[in-house]
Amino acid sequence: MIAIHPLFDIPEIRAGDHLAAVLRDSLTSAGLWPLKTGDVLVVTQKIMSKAEGRMVDLSTVQPGEEALELAATTRKDARLVELVLRESSAVVRAVPHVLITRHRLGHVMANGGIDRSNIGPGEEERALLLPVDPDRSARELLDALAGPGAAGIGIVVSDSFGRPWRHGVVGVAIGAAGLPALVDRRGEEDRDGRRLEVTQIALADQIATAATLATGEGAESVPAALLRGLTLPPGESGAAALVRPLEEDLFR
Template sequence: MPAPLVLTPLQGIPLIRPGDDLGDILWRALLKNEIALQAGDILVIAQKIVSKSEGRLVNLREVAPSPQAVELARLTDKDERFVELVLRESRKVLRYRPGTLIVEHRLGFVCANAGIDHSNVEGPYGNPEEWVLLLPENPDASARRIRNGLKERSGVSIGVLIIDSHGRAWRLGTVGVCIGVAGVPALVDLRGHPDLFGYQLRVTQVAAADELAAAASLVMGQADERTPVVHVRGFPYPLRESSFSELRRPEEQDLFR
């Protein structure tokens, strides 16, 4: 019988500022919540606190929009400075209409506004409405750095996911997805495994990191809950080294671009 999957939000995470040692903050939170890390545990971390600790805050007053950004802002009814940041963080613009701007992020995934966000963001000065937060420069590297720091402190090997909220084609609402991973299988290949009746699976690959990201996002909440980190025990697949690239569908296999 499989072990239960237990997701526990870490209470007491302070507001994160640029330059904060996130590994140390998480370690202290684990101690405060009386959670002793075990081999195979996973920490799922909201992207925003990673981005904040890495200083990815930008004030729109300091952004000079390009002619392309000015035109695209006109077509999407968005702030031209905001659109400029989206373009800088993107490989290409895929779709747009008033109120919507869909891009291929430089990290390879497709999302709205290159993941740049206003919500729950406050800069060190000026009008809070003029501060935005970019995604981490390299979420996989961020996840590895946090994982290594916690391994040094605990002596056990765990996994780390960094997640964000993305919309989905054909469905309303956002859902948590993995954008950075260390020590957790992003994709689990079940091809060749038998099903209940002995039939060998032919195409089944499980986006395990995204499934866990969605579950953790439900526990975190999306507003003022202040629970940006979830401890996970009982993940049903063996931990291993991986990267976000496992989840990225090659463009030549993408029928919807």
């Protein structure tokens, strides 16, 4: 049976905090330490970014001409728009109150993944960027918690994305280690013996979405959750495997 365990007692994370030690303490107090086969720890992007010092003081940001033009179109803070452009490789859509870009990591998302909610008291003039390399961050965290070469234990770094043609946000994986983020089942047979031709499972996204049932999206103050009892397929691939290459983009 799969169980989802929210981690409640994680303190406000600051730049330079040893995130692995904080999470180990929380897991221990919840009776979930040590980690064991079938465990996946889902950590929100927010605390990962905070620990890595990805906070930016907006007063230090000087908007350029493109940012000023986009700010006028979107009615957003020009300093925030400037940060979005620095974090992005392309602007996908800009209309009043909406700015969708392709992040430098390949994700198509609102505001370049930059967040200003739940980043801590007294931080109204700051913005939080995504980790520089979420897959690497996940690997480093897994090694620190379970040791290099640990098998059957995973880490997922989660964020919240909207989806084209669907209302609402869901949890998605922007970083992963210790599990195959994308499980390719093409070539297998279904129960009727028909060959699967296109089936690929976004396993890390499924895990991230499940965890958000416990972590929430607002003032819940639950920035991590442990999924216990999973049967992880063999192999490993980071969340970068989930990003569809530009040459396969059918909607440009």
